[in-house]
Amino acid sequence: MPTVDVGGVTNSTGNGSSPLSFNGDKIQINFGLNVTAKNPNLLPIYISDMNATAFYPDPLGSGNTTPVGGGYLDYMELPKYSDFSFIFPFSIAYDPMTDPNQVILNDLADKCGLTGEKPRDLTISYTIQVTARVLFVSVHPTINSQSTFPCPIQNNSFSL
Template sequence: MEGRNACIRYLCCACCLPGWAAGIIWFIIIAIIIVIIVLAAIAGTFIMPTVDMAGVSSNPTTGSQISFTGDGLRINFGLIINVNNPNLLSIDLSNINATAFYPTPKGGRPQIGGGYLEQQAVPKYSHFNFTFPFHIEYNPDIDLDQSILTDIADKCGLTGGKKQDITIDYTIHLTAKVLMVKVHPTISSSATFVCPIDVRIYPISIA
């Protein structure tokens, strides 16, 4: 019972303090109330931003466009990511980690690459585009019948035909921070795009 209405008694005690001290206390109290109201209003109107792929950049952000590692093949390019942020506050994205999966003609879904970006700021009230470093990495250990290699070579025009669309499934894990609040959304979807390789070599054949 001794603790009942303690806050009210403390507020009343402010009247017993010197004028300057009571003014400071009331200023702090009112400021806290205003901040709480503003944060509550922002949280109540917050809309989760949407993330979509807006295209493909054939210019890799790091390294060469295509490289060979032993029996493997690595294609480096950039995914142009569009973030629609309709909110009053900017959003900080960090630890953006993507994993790519290749739907095979036989119905499999082996992991075939991904990408990582440490940090990206998204302005308020914006449709914001940024380039996410991405790669497709072919490993013959997951493609014993070479069906994936043949499919990639055909769609990239490396066997003499026209370029075709490549479809990959992807999962993106990231951390989104607004003020002091952090969330960890996971985005899973598919992307279809023209092979980013600029074919300036002679056609090759797949054995």
């Protein structure tokens, strides 16, 4: 049975986009997730349309989550009998319309060390929908999980 592990972040986005971008009043933090996939099978597995949606937990502890971005990978082949690593392009997109009291923005700024606090890890839950094909059989699993990783943008990693 293949396994997939998200092992942290990289400044490389995997698709050449800038680490930080602005679109009007929206802020997008682009980075890559280091993914290791183990395929112990005799046949390669072909992954397509890997679409992730990221959710940020309510910093006030209500248990609610807010959609804050995600990522997309068009195609990837997991070779047979392999431990294969790749970068999954991912982004956190901050939209003030979904955070009118700036609770998420303030929490991100604190955790990324932008307010003078010591940087702390971010925990993001996500849903990944993917098509996986072996020979002529395709399956469409949905993976729900979470990942904890260092903030990809920290006070000393960019200048405004």
